[in-house]
Amino acid sequence: MTEPASQPKIRIRDLHKSFGAKRVLAGVDLDINDAESVVVIGGSGTGKSVLLKCVLGILQPERGSIQIDGREVTNLSRGERQKVMQQFGMLFQGAALFDSLPVWENVAFGLLQVDRLGRDEAKQRAIETLARVGLGPEVAELSPAELSGGMQKRVGLARAIARRPEILCFDEPTTGLDPITADVINELIAHSVRELGASALSITHDMASVRKIADRVAMLYQGKIIWDGPVKEIDRSGNPYVDQFIHGRAEGPIQQTVKVA
Amino acid sequence: MNPLAALGRLFLDFLAAVGDLSLFAGQTIIQGLRGPYYPRAILRQMVDIGYYSLPVVGLTAIFTGMVLALQSHTGFARFEAQSAVATIVVLSMTRELGPVLAGLMVAGRVGASMAAEIGTMRVTEQIDALTTLSTDPYKYLVWPRVIAGLLMLPLLVLVADIIGVFGGYLVGIYKLGFSAPDYLRRTFEYLETEDVVSGLVKAAVFGFIVALMGCYQGYYSRGGAQGVGAATTKAVVSASIMILTANYIITELFFSQ
Numbered sequence: 001m002t003e004p005a006s007q008p009k010i011r012i013r014d015l016h017k018s019f020g021a022k023r024v025l026a027g028v029d030l031d032i033n034d035a036e037s038v039v040v041i042g043g044s045g046t047g048k049s050v051l052l053k054c055v056l057g058i059l060q061p062e063r064g065s066i067q068i069d070g071r072e073v074t075n076l077s078r079g080e081r082q083k084v085m086q087q088f089g090m091l092f093q094g095a096a097l098f099d100s101l102p103v104w105e106n107v108a109f110g111l112l113q114v115d116r117l118g119r120d121e122a123k124q125r126a127i128e129t130l131a132r133v134g135l136g137p138e139v140a141e142l143s144p145a146e147l148s149g150g151m152q153k154r155v156g157l158a159r160a161i162a163r164r165p166e167i168l169c170f171d172e173p174t175t176g177l178d179p180i181t182a183d184v185i186n187e188l189i190a191h192s193v194r195e196l197g198a199s200a201l202s203i204t205h206d207m208a209s210v211r212k213i214a215d216r217v218a219m220l221y222q223g224k225i226i227w228d229g230p231v232k233e234i235d236r237s238g239n240p241y242v243d244q245f246i247h248g249r250a251e252g253p254i255q256q257t258v259k260v261a
Numbered sequence: 262m263n264p265l266a267a268l269g270r271l272f273l274d275f276l277a278a279v280g281d282l283s284l285f286a287g288q289t290i291i292q293g294l295r296g297p298y299y300p301r302a303i304l305r306q307m308v309d310i311g312y313y314s315l316p317v318v319g320l321t322a323i324f325t326g327m328v329l330a331l332q333s334h335t336g337f338a339r340f341e342a343q344s345a346v347a348t349i350v351v352l353s354m355t356r357e358l359g360p361v362l363a364g365l366m367v368a369g370r371v372g373a374s375m376a377a378e379i380g381t382m383r384v385t386e387q388i389d390a391l392t393t394l395s396t397d398p399y400k401y402l403v404w405p406r407v408i409a410g411l412l413m414l415p416l417l418v419l420v421a422d423i424i425g426v427f428g429g430y431l432v433g434i435y436k437l438g439f440s441a442p443d444y445l446r447r448t449f450e451y452l453e454t455e456d457v458v459s460g461l462v463k464a465a466v467f468g469f470i471v472a473l474m475g476c477y478q479g480y481y482s483r484g485g486a487q488g489v490g491a492a493t494t495k496a497v498v499s500a501s502i503m504i505l506t507a508n509y510i511i512t513e514l515f516f517s518q
Contacts, residue, residue: 058389078292082395090393096386100378113299114395159394169393 007070008033009167009199010055015064017050024050025061026223032167037193037200039210039231041245042220043254048203049093051220052171055201056090057081068167086114089160089198091189093172095152097144103130103155104140110163129158132195133188150181154188161192168193170202174209186212207246210234219245221254285477292397293404302401306409310371310468311416317370318363322421325358326350326428334437346437347447350429355456356516359422360414361508364467367414368500372475375406376496379479380489388480403480406472414468415461422460459515466511467504474500 008031015028024047032038042048053059055066057073066074073084097106105112107129108122117125127137133154144152153173160168173189174182190213193200202213210217214231219242227239234246244252333349379402382388391398426448433439475496482492 053389056389056393058392078397082397085393085395088393090390092386092390094385096390098382098387098390109396110394113297113401 006034008067009036009069010201011065011067011070012051012055013065013067015051015054015061015066017047017054017059017061023223025054025064028064028220028223028225030218030225030228032199032201034199035197037190037202037213037215038218039202039204039214039216040218040220040225041203041205041207041210043205043245046220047223048205048220049171052169052201052203056088056169057085086110086163087166088169089163089165089167090169091153091156091160091171091173093175095144095149095156097152097155097159099144101144102140103142103144103147106144106155107140107158107162109159115163126158126162129162130155132161132192133158134184150177150185153177153181153185157185157188157192161196164196166196166198168196168198168200170200170204170213172204172206173202173213174204174206179208182206182208183212189213205245207248281481282473282477285480286473289399289403289407289473289476292399293407295400297400299401299405302405303408306405307413309374310367310406310409310472311413314363314367314370314413314417315420317366318417318421319424321362321366322354322359322425323428325362326354326425326430327432329353329358329425330429330432330437334433343437344447346433347429347439347444348451350433351426351448351452352456354425354429355422355452355460356512357460357508359418359425360460360463360467361504363414363418363421363464364471364504364508365501367410367417367468368471368474368497368504371410372471372496372500373493375472375475376479376482376493377489379403379476380482380492381479383480383482384485384489398480403473403476406476407469410468410472411465412468414471415464418460418464419457422457455515459511462515463508463511466507470503470507471500474503 010032012028012030015025017025028051030038030040040048040051050059054061057076061074064074065072068084068087073081076084098109101109104123104126107126108117111117111122111125112119123140127140130137130139135151135154135158139147139151144155147155170189173185177185186209193213200213204210211231216229217231217234218225218228219239221241227237227242229237234242237243240253244254329350330346333346334343337343337345382402388398388402391401430444430448433444434441478492478496478499482488
């Protein structure tokens with residue numbers, strides 16, 4: 001991996017994580033530079049979500065280093081971790097909206113609880129943010145359960161960008177959506193990342209999503225990054241694992257065990 | 262399998278669960294006291310636990326008071342002690358039945374709903390979302406529920422005591438032939454502050470237990486809908502057992518000579 005001249009926004013080195021006897025991450029090295037969108041691809045169960053959760057502090061790695069702006073974050077106290085998380089915005093696979101709160105309070109959650117804005121001002125900011133993801137003010141008072149999957153993803157994106165974070169994370173942003181809605185979400189993600197000038201770390205196995213939102217792609221296989229390069233080069237990576245994955249072929253070096261009853 | 266090994270494994274699992282719960286309770290208290298506080302969340306939980314439990318606790322109390330009056334009257338008639346009915350009703354309600362029955366009813370209603378709500382938040386990644394929004398789940402989810410349980414159950418028990426005594430009064434006046442002034446005089450004749458206070462202390466402890474077990478089981482639920490269902494059952498069962506155990510310990514502390 002080539003070392004960039006400036007300090008990366010996120011630097012991951014030799015990251016290990018196991019669950020019991022199952023080793024999921026076995027020495028991951030990855031850099032995400034300032035204002036760069038990196039997408040980690042890989043098959044189901046290869047540890048993409050685990051990698052993202054380690055970066056977000058939801059899971060504790062056993063070994064290795066995660067630095068954000070040059071500061072080690074794997075050993076922070078709860079309070080210090082919360083301060084670091086103020087730089088982050090995260091869109092979850094299932095949107096993870098709080099169903100006890102209306103849409104606007106979901107979007108304004110960070111503004112209300114972290115920035116301690118007044119409710120009127122926070123609501124106004126939430127409505128403005130909803131507009132940025134293509135949702136009208138009439139959605140603000142609805143409950144998350146009243147929204148379609150695509151609208152929930154938009155609200156999740158609005159919540160992620162409401163505090164204008166420096167780092168955005170996306171976990172399978174298009175899973176469960178029809179191709180048109182998925183493309184809309186991809187466009188919104190790409191636009192939001194550009195507009196905020198944020199660094200972005202996404203995980204997905206949707207190649208349409210990769211081509212739309214990535215500046216750089218890294219492939220995770222058997223707990224390690226086996227290829228890392230600009231998205232433009234992914235079709236000529238020369239890596240048989242990457243080739244098999246991006247073309248979705250059953251034949252190739254990546255073998256999946258299929259048990260037939 | 263060797264039965265001794267199975268017994269040993271069961272005991273170790275029990276100790277591990279006690280350890281986990283103690284750490285959870287400790288973390289809740291430490292993080293909760295440190296702030297920031299979420300008054301809106303606390304108020305919401307107080308309304309949910311206190312106000313919305315009133316009907317079920319009130320109904321339980323009035324019927325318990327009524328049955329207590331009937332039972333003690335027929336039982337005590339065997340040795341000509343029917344006049345003790347009012348005293349039996351008020352002491353039983355304030356010392357034991359008010360707090361224990363209110364605690365068990367609230368465990369069924371509120372503890373189960375807390376476990377289900379927090380468990381669903383866990384499996385739908387809403388708790389992870391809280392973390393990414395720089396909000397500590399212990400402070401935002403657990404502490405408001407525990408504080409609300411601790412504060413609202415004594416109020417509920419106070420209401421239950423009054424309604425239970427009123428139930429006994431109704432049966433005493435309209436069924437057993439007591440005169441109203443006589444029944445009321447006998448109600449207050451032997452009632453002491455300690456009787457009411459011990460019941461309220463029990464209620465506060467039970468409120469803490471119900472909320473803590475609901476949150477704990479929900480917080481550590483795993484495995485989708487089935488896991489949430491299991492967490493709900495465990496919350497009610499474990500809270501009920503702990504309430505009955507704590508009831509004995511507090512009674513021993515207050516009343517043993």
